Amino acid sequence: MSTVIRGGTIVTADLSYEADLLIEDGRIAAIGQGLVGDSVLNASGCYVMPGGIDPHTHLEMPFMGTYSADDFESGTRAALAGGTTMVVDFALPSPGQGLLDALQMWDNKAGRAHCDYSYHMAVTWWGEQVFDEMQAVVDRGITSFKHFMAYKGALMVNDDELFASFRRVGDLGGIAMVHAENGDVVAELSARLLAEGNTGPEAHAYSRPPQVEGEATNRAIMVADMAGVPLYVVHVSCEDSHEAIRRARAQGKRVWGEPLIQHLVLDESEYFNADWDHAARRVMSPPFRNKAHQDSLWAGLQSGSLSVVATDHCAFTTEQKRTGREDFTKIPNGTGGLEDRMPVLWTKGVGSGRLTPNEFVAATSTNIAKILGMYPQKGAVLVGSDADLVIWDPEAEKTITADAQQSAIDYNVFEGVQVKGLPRHVLTRGVVAVRDGRMLGAEGHGRFVARQPRGQV
C-alpha cells in the first residue's frame, strides 16, 4: 500500500522546493514530479516537512507516589495532533536502581505509544554498576545520558560524579546532557524563602533565579570540556545560561542549547496571578523568565547558538499541583506543551519573521535528529528516510484551549493563544495519524528508535 503526498512544497532544514513524495513500507520511496500511489494526500498550499521531534518529555513519570498525567498513549496522541512524530523520554533510575532495570520499566510503559520514541538514560547516582551498564545502554541504541545538577537529595549528582560519568559517556561515544541549576544554592534559597513565610508559587521563581542556571551551565561546560564529551543543555531559559553556551561555542566547543517553547513565549508575570491554581500550573524548573531573557532565546535560535526547541512535557493535573498548596517546594514541577510546540513556534517564530520555515524545521526536527544520532532516518525528507511527515497548512488557524486538547490534564498554559499554521495531515512511518486536522490515532504503532553513538555534528 503506497501513498503519495501531492502538490506541496517540501521544506527541509536547508531547502524548499515543490515536489511530490511517494511512501512505501513506511519509508520515503521517491521524491519527484507526478508520482503515483495507491492513495493520495492533498498537500496543495501546504509545506511538507519532517515531523517534529520532541527530545524532552516525561510521560507517566513517577512522582511522589503518583505519575505525571500524560502517559505514552495520551502524550504521543497529543504529539501527533501537533505535528510531532517522535518523542524522546527520560528513563530515570531510582537511587541504587540499575540502568537496565529502569529501561525495562520504561519499555513497559512505552508499548502504547502512537508514534516512535526513544529514551535518554538518566545518571541519578554513581557506582560501578552504573559505569558497567552504560555500555549495554549504548549498545541498545541509547546514547545520551542526562545528569541533574539540581534536585538536591534526590536526582542531583555532585561534580566528581558528573566528571566521572561525563568521561564514561565520552569514552562510549555518547552525549552528556544536563539539567543545569546549582542545586546547593537553590536548596538554600528555598529553605530561606519558606522560613520567611513565602510559601506560594511565586517563591518557586525566586528560589531559582537565572544566575543559578547560568552558573551550572558554565560548570557543566567546563566539566564536559575536561572530560572530552559533547554537551547538550536542556531547557535553557535565560541569557545567563545562553551566554555560557555562546561563549563555549565561540571557542569551538561542541555544546548545544535547548530552549523550551514555554520559555520562548511565556514570562514570569504568570507567577503573580492572584489565582493560586493559575500560578501553580506554570511551576516548572527553570521557571519562566522576563522579556529580556526571551529576547535572548529568540536571538539564539536566529543565530544558531541555540539549536533545538523542546517542551519538557511533564503534565500534572490541577489536583496534583495542589499537593504544594502550603509549600511551593511540594508543587510537582512541570507543564504540558507537546501538542502546542509546533503551532506556537511557527506562529511566534515564522509568523513574526524571526525564523524562516527552514530554520523552523531545523529547530523542531533536523538538528536534534543529527545531535542524537538518528539522522537521516528521522528529521529528513530523503529517499529512504522514515515517512514521519507533517503536511503543514500555513493558513489554518485556531485558538488553543484545554477543552479541545489531547492531553489528559484539565488546563493548558497556552490557553487562549491564537495560532496560525497547523498540521493538515500527519504521518508516522507512513501511517496517517492525522487527516485533515482530525486525529485518527494509532495506539501501539510507535516503535523504539535505536540511535548511533559518535554522530556527525
Add this chain to the structure above:
Amino acid sequence: MSTVIRGGTIVTADLSYEADLLIEDGRIAAIGQGLVGDSVLNASGCYVMPGGIDPHTHLEMPFMGTYSADDFESGTRAALAGGTTMVVDFALPSPGQGLLDALQMWDNKAGRAHCDYSYHMAVTWWGEQVFDEMQAVVDRGITSFKHFMAYKGALMVNDDELFASFRRVGDLGGIAMVHAENGDVVAELSARLLAEGNTGPEAHAYSRPPQVEGEATNRAIMVADMAGVPLYVVHVSCEDSHEAIRRARAQGKRVWGEPLIQHLVLDESEYFNADWDHAARRVMSPPFRNKAHQDSLWAGLQSGSLSVVATDHCAFTTEQKRTGREDFTKIPNGTGGLEDRMPVLWTKGVGSGRLTPNEFVAATSTNIAKILGMYPQKGAVLVGSDADLVIWDPEAEKTITADAQQSAIDYNVFEGVQVKGLPRHVLTRGVVAVRDGRMLGAEGHGRFVARQPRGQV
C-alpha cells in the same frame, strides 16, 4: 553517455553514507546501491563530495595597464586540479563605466573557462546609471554586489554611497559584499610610512593593521543593518573583524564572514623574509596576521561564526610584483591559491581534527552555494544537482610546489607545504576533468551560472 561513481562514501554538508552515484546529462540522475552506467569511476577508499566553489577570484583582472597573470583558462584549470569546480569572479567597472558594459567585458574573458563560473558585480562608483542597471544585473542572475571600503581614490566608496547602494541591493533581494578596511586611515598610514622611508613589503603590513579591518567590518555591518540587506564580508583575516561579525550574528543579523586559506595557514613573518621577492609575492590586502588571529579564524570555522573559505586568487608574476620595488604601495596586491585551497584546508583542518569532513564540505562548497542563491544546483549531492563532484582520496599525499602547478605564475605561497588528501577524480557537469589525479581539462566547457535573489539562508 552515463557515468557511475562506484564504491565511495558520499560526504555532504550534513551527512556521510556509502552509495553509488549515476550521472546523466551532466546531472546526478540517481543515488543508491549497485547503480550501472556506461562508464565507471572507482571511488573506493574515497569521499565523494560536492566540488569546491571558490567565491572570490580575480582572473585576468586589469591592473595598472596589465592583467593578473591567471586568466579564466589557467585559473579554472588550477581550480579543477585542486577539486574546485566553480569560481565566482568580480566584474569591476572602471570609474564612470556602466555595470552592463563591465559585464560584457567579463563575459568576453570567461569563454575559455574549464569549469562553471559566475560573477559578483562591484559597485565602484555611484550614480543614477549604476542604480538603474543594478536591476538588469540581478535579472541576469548576478545577485551579489561588492563594495570597497579601501583603495581610496580608486575603488573606494564613501559611507553615503555604501548606504545608498546597500539599500538598492536590499530592495533587489541581493547580497551586499564588502572589502572591509578603513581606506582613509590606510592612506594616511601608508603616506607616513613612505615619508619615513619605509618602502619595503613589510610596510604593507604595517599600513593595514587589524584595527582598520575590524573597524570597517563593524561599520559595514551597521550600514547593512540600517539598509536592510544581508552582508557578506570577504577575506576576514583577523579577530577584530571576526569579533564584529560574531557580535552581529549573536544579535540575529544575517552576516557571513569569509576567511581565506592563506590567512588560515600563513602568517605575518613572511613579510620579514630577507628576500624582497619572497615578501612581495605575499603582499595582499588584508595582509597575513599573527598566530592569535589564525586561531580566531579556525575557531570561527568550528563554531560557525565564519562560513566560507575562499582564496581571493589574484596571481601576479614576480616580474609584476617588482613594479613596487621602490614603493610598497605599488606592489600589485594578490596571491594565488585556487589549486591549493581544498588540499590545504583538508590537511590543516580535517587532518588536524579541527573540522569534520562534513564541515569541510560546508565551508568549501555548500554554504556559499546557499548564500549566493544557487543551491542545490551547486554545492549538493542530490538527484538533479549538477554533477560537479570531487572524488577525494584522503590518503593521497604531495608536496606543493610551483613547478608542478597549473597556475601561470612562477611561485606558490604554499611552496613546500605537505598535504594529505587530494582529488582522485574531478567532474564538471559530468565531464571528467581530472582522472586519477591527471588533468584532462575541458577548455571552454564552463558556463555562466545564473543565481537567484532572496536566498534561503
Add this chain to the structure above:
Amino acid sequence: MSTVIRGGTIVTADLSYEADLLIEDGRIAAIGQGLVGDSVLNASGCYVMPGGIDPHTHLEMPFMGTYSADDFESGTRAALAGGTTMVVDFALPSPGQGLLDALQMWDNKAGRAHCDYSYHMAVTWWGEQVFDEMQAVVDRGITSFKHFMAYKGALMVNDDELFASFRRVGDLGGIAMVHAENGDVVAELSARLLAEGNTGPEAHAYSRPPQVEGEATNRAIMVADMAGVPLYVVHVSCEDSHEAIRRARAQGKRVWGEPLIQHLVLDESEYFNADWDHAARRVMSPPFRNKAHQDSLWAGLQSGSLSVVATDHCAFTTEQKRTGREDFTKIPNGTGGLEDRMPVLWTKGVGSGRLTPNEFVAATSTNIAKILGMYPQKGAVLVGSDADLVIWDPEAEKTITADAQQSAIDYNVFEGVQVKGLPRHVLTRGVVAVRDGRMLGAEGHGRFVARQPRGQV
C-alpha cells in the same frame, strides 16, 4: 577674610571622613578638627564635596542666526544653584574661521560667568591654519579638541580629517573628543523620513538609532588608537556605544565615556507625547533611548566603564524649538540640565543604592578634573585646592519645576521630578554663591581655568 566649614563629613572620590575646612584666599588652607575662621558655614548633617564640574555645555551658542537661550550669566547661575562650580564650554569656529579667533569670541561671552570655566576647542574643519593654531590653543591651557562625526554639511569632519587632527592632538599631549554618530547615515535616514512625510519630533529619534552612535564610537576609538591619542566620547547614550568603549577599555585603551543625566533618567517615550511642544523640547542628539540602554549606562557608571556625568546643556526656548514645526531637522537640538544634574543623579543614583557618595563625587567632579588636566586644582578637597565646594544636604527635598529655575528657558525636561539631596551652601573659589539654598550669585566672578596637557589618567 577666612571661612570655616564646620561639622560636616568630607566626601571625596575615594574617602569619607569628618573634618572641618578652613578657606583662605579662595583656596583650602587647612583640613582638620576645630578649625577657626572669620566666618563659619554650618555643615552639620551635610556632606562637603568638591563642587560639580560640567564638562559639556553650550552657553550662548550661535545657532541659525540666534543663540542658545542660556548665556554664561544665566547658565553659570543655574550651575551654582545645583551645586556645579565649573563648566567647560565648546569654542566652535565657523567654517574657515581660525581657532584663536573663535576663542576670542568665546572669551567675550564668558566675562559674566558666576563660576569658573574652561573651553574645549572644536575642530570643525581642517587645514594648515587649524594645524598651526592648535599649538597656541594648547599653550593657552585648552588641551581638549572636539570633533563632530555627525551634522553633515556643517560641523562634521571626515575620517581623514579626524585622523589628521587626532594625530596632531596626540603630538600636543591633548585629548581627542568626539560627538559620535555616523553623519552620512543620519543624513540619509533623515531625508528618507522627511520624504515619507515623517516631519514630527519622533522622527528625530528614528533618524538617529543607537546603531549609528555605536558605529561611530567604534570608529573613533580605532582612529584614536592608530593616531596615538586618548579619546573622550561625549554623550554616550546607548549600549551600542558603551559596548565599544567597554571593549576598548578591556584592551587597555585610554577611552572615556560620558553619559548625560538626561539619558540616564529620561527615555524615548517622551517623543511620543501628543503635545508637539513637549516632544520638541526633548529633541537633542543623540535622542533619548529605551530602558535597556538606560540600564547599560547605569551599569557603566557602577563598573567604571563610563566615567563622567554631564548635561550637554544647550537650552532653547519653546519659541526657538518651534522653528522646526514643519520639519524635525530644523528643531534646534538641545536640552537644559545644568541646575538639575547633581540633585537628579544623587536621587536616582545614590538614593537608589546604585552609586556610593564617593562614586557620585568621582562621576560629577573628580574624574573629569583628572581627565582634563586640572586636578587637584579642581575636583579635590585637598589643602591648596580651589575652594569650589558644595555642602550637600542629603535630607533636603524639592520638586523640580521650571517656575523656580535659574535657566532662561520656559520649561524643564525634568519637570515634576522629586529630588532628595540638594546643596545647602555652594562656594566658588571661597565666595559663597548659594547660602542655605538661596542664590546670592557673583556675576563676573568666574575665571578661565587653564589646563595641563599630558594628564595623569
Add this chain to the structure above:
Amino acid sequence: MSTVIRGGTIVTADLSYEADLLIEDGRIAAIGQGLVGDSVLNASGCYVMPGGIDPHTHLEMPFMGTYSADDFESGTRAALAGGTTMVVDFALPSPGQGLLDALQMWDNKAGRAHCDYSYHMAVTWWGEQVFDEMQAVVDRGITSFKHFMAYKGALMVNDDELFASFRRVGDLGGIAMVHAENGDVVAELSARLLAEGNTGPEAHAYSRPPQVEGEATNRAIMVADMAGVPLYVVHVSCEDSHEAIRRARAQGKRVWGEPLIQHLVLDESEYFNADWDHAARRVMSPPFRNKAHQDSLWAGLQSGSLSVVATDHCAFTTEQKRTGREDFTKIPNGTGGLEDRMPVLWTKGVGSGRLTPNEFVAATSTNIAKILGMYPQKGAVLVGSDADLVIWDPEAEKTITADAQQSAIDYNVFEGVQVKGLPRHVLTRGVVAVRDGRMLGAEGHGRFVARQPRGQV
C-alpha cells in the same frame, strides 16, 4: 624625634607632585615645601610612595608536619627590603578548630614581624561554632574571610558551605575571598595523571588547567551575588578567571581580582625544565600559564578589571619541595616573591609603559587598603596616615639572585631577572628599616592592624 623626607616627588594612586614630608610619632604630620625635622632623608630623584601592601602571604604556615620556610621575621624582612611595608597573612584553622583558637596561634607567630600586618580568616569547615565566632573575628578587626574551592579532603568547602559562609560574611559587613579552582575536577585529573605514570612537576600544571580556575571563579561570583557579599578572588592567573570577573564587573557587581607578580612574569615553560628541582620550586596553585594569559592579566591591570598585585608568598626550601620527588601531588605548593614584587612590577609594568607610576601605587598599595578597610591609615600619603613609605629610586638597578635575598630559602624564582627601580629608603611607621638600600630591620616592631567592615569601595 621627627623626620623629613626631602626633595622627592610624591606619587599616590591619583596624583604626582613635588613636596616634602614631615613625620612625627610614626605618622605623616605635614606635607609641603621646606619642611624641617630632626633628621632628613634625601629623596632627590626619587618617588615617595605609600609602602607596598602584600595582601596574600603564608608565613610559617603549617604543612604536613613542617612549616613554610619564611616566618614573620624573615618574611617581613624580605618585604621591607623590597619596599613592602605591610603583609596580610591567612589564619588557617584546622578541621574542627575554632577561629579564635587559630587566631591565637597566628598572633603567637607574628610577634617578631618587622612591619605591620593583618590577617584574613580562612573558613576551612562549617558549623555553628564557626558561624558564631565570625562575629568576634570581625570585632577584632579581621573583616575578610577566605574560602578554598580546591584542596579536596583538606581545606575545600562545598557550595552549600560556601553559600552559608558568604551570607554570614555579608551580614557582618565583611569581604568574601576565594581560592578558585574546581577541587573535584582537580582531584580527578590528578588521580588520572598519577595513574598514567605522570608523577613529575609538569603534571601539576596539567592537573589544574585554566578551565578549572575560570569555572570556580564564575561559580564564586554567582554565590557571592546570591549571598549579597563583595568578593575578592585571589591569585587570578588566567583569562578564563579574568573573563568571569570582567563580566561580573560589567554588570556592576563588586568583585575584585588579584593577579600575582609570578603569573604576570613567569610562564608554564618553567615546568618543562629538565632539572626536577627547577620545576618543583615553581610548583604553586594555580600554576604558571602561557603568554596569552599573561597578556590578559596585564590588560586587566591597565583597564582596572584586575585590582591588586600580590605574591601568595609561601616559601619552601628545595629540601621541602623534594617531599614530592615521586608524586607531584606531594610537592608543597608555593613560591616566594615578597622581596621582588615591587621591583619586578615596576620594571615590567612601569618600565615598559604598561602602567603609570600612579597605577603602580594603586595596584601595590592603595587599592587593597581601600578594599580591606584600612584606608587612609595605610595606602595613602596624607596627613595623619601611618608613615609606611617607600622612597623609590627609578634609576637604581640590580639583578635578582637568591644569594643576596632576605628570604630563608635557597633559591628565587626570579633568579637572574634584571630590575630597574628599587627602594632607596623604606619606613615602617616612621622607623627607617631600609636606608640607602641597606636593611636595618626592626624585629618585633610590626603591629597588628585592625580593619573596618563595610568599606568604601
